Amino acid sequence: MRLLVMCLIASALLSLPSVAQVPVFQVTPVQSSIRFNVRSSRPLTGNFEKWNATLTFASRDPTSAVMNVEIQAASVYTPGGKNDDKLKSRELLDVQQNPTISFKSDKVVQTGKTTFDVDGTFTMRGVSKPATLNLVIADQGGGGGYAQGILSFNRSDFGMAGNSDNSVEVDLNIKVEQVSGPQLIRSKRFR
Numbered sequence: 001m002r003l004l005v006m007c008l009i010a011s012a013l014l015s016l017p018s019v020a021q022v023p024v025f026q027v028t029p030v031q032s033s034i035r036f037n038v039r040s041s042r043p044l045t046g047n048f049e050k051w052n053a054t055l056t057f058a059s060r061d062p063t064s065a066v067m068n069v070e071i072q073a074a075s076v077y078t079p080g081g082k083n084d085d086k087l088k089s090r091e092l093l094d095v096q097q098n099p100t101i102s103f104k105s106d107k108v109v110q111t112g113k114t115t116f117d118v119d120g121t122f123t124m125r126g127v128s129k130p131a132t133l134n135l136v137i138a139d140q141g142g143g144g145g146y147a148q149g150i151l152s153f154n155r156s157d158f159g160m161a162g163n164s165d166n167s168v169e170v171d172l173n174i175k176v177e178q179v180s181g182p183q184l185i186r187s188k189r190f191r
């Protein structure tokens with residue numbers, strides 16, 4: 001009888017689903033970056049030195065991903081630092097009143113074998129607008145790789161000083177490593 005009870009308990013424990021039924025990824029900040037490029041009569045490039053990004057999944061389907069990015073606006077840096085104070089000013093990023101810039105995804109659509117449109121909400125200077133992050137995934141095998149994306153916007157849409165034709169591109173280069181769970185399933189349509 002004792003042996004039967006032990007066998008039933010062992011059988012029940014072995015049939016329990018694994019804790020990690022979804023892929024779990026970790027962002028590697030040291031090998032990642034968030035850069036920007038302002039297209040205007042005086043082009044400007046730079047990056048943000050302090051930010052956080054998360055990538056989570058509800059299932060093994062890549063389109064179940066949720067991506068959140070939060071940038072510390074005051075960490076803006078331009079080559080030589082000569083434009084940093086102007087970018088942090090009230091006319092542009094207004095870091096005193098609006099310390100963070102964020103992107104929160106709502107929907108992921110696979111558009112090709114390694115390409116995705118990540119629709120979400122982009123918030124800067126207290127203004128939130130729908131935006132699409134065009135993402136390319138570079139798989140390095142073994143559950144790791146790079147997610148490289150571009151999000152474009154017009155700075156006047158966010159109340160920033162300047163001409164209405166000043167567009168900005170934010171380049172997101174994130175190194176991710178899978179730390180647990182099953183591998184993602186590629187769409188049969190794009191294999």
